[in-house]
Amino acid sequence: MVTRKGRLFHRDENCPGYQQGVRISIKRARKLSPVELVTAQQAKERGKGCCSVCW
Template sequence: MVDAMGHGPTQFQKPWPPDATPGILTESGRVFHRGVDCPGYRQGVENSRRLGRRIAPVEQVTSVEARRRGKGVCNKCWA
């Protein structure tokens, strides 16, 4: 479980960008990316394709929206 500070017991949580920062997420993805050019995001798409899984559509959201939906922060995009 994640506490009020956003720190889970098992994973290090990156600091979030400011609330209004635009980015992307997918329904099945676990993290909030800056955009579809992210190598982490592209790797996920590639894995899904290779495994024959459905490619989830990209949603344009802000940082605060991603956080509210329980996503994490991509450590490649927001490092």
């Protein structure tokens, strides 16, 4: 999965790396980007890097 503004892609929303990003966003009162479910291949084509926590 990716988020529109995220630089990384994750296996799923339960990834600790993703969850940390969510908490930071909430702390800074930032809007959460909508989650999109895509394949790793599609994410790479969009220039996303794989998350080192869940991959």
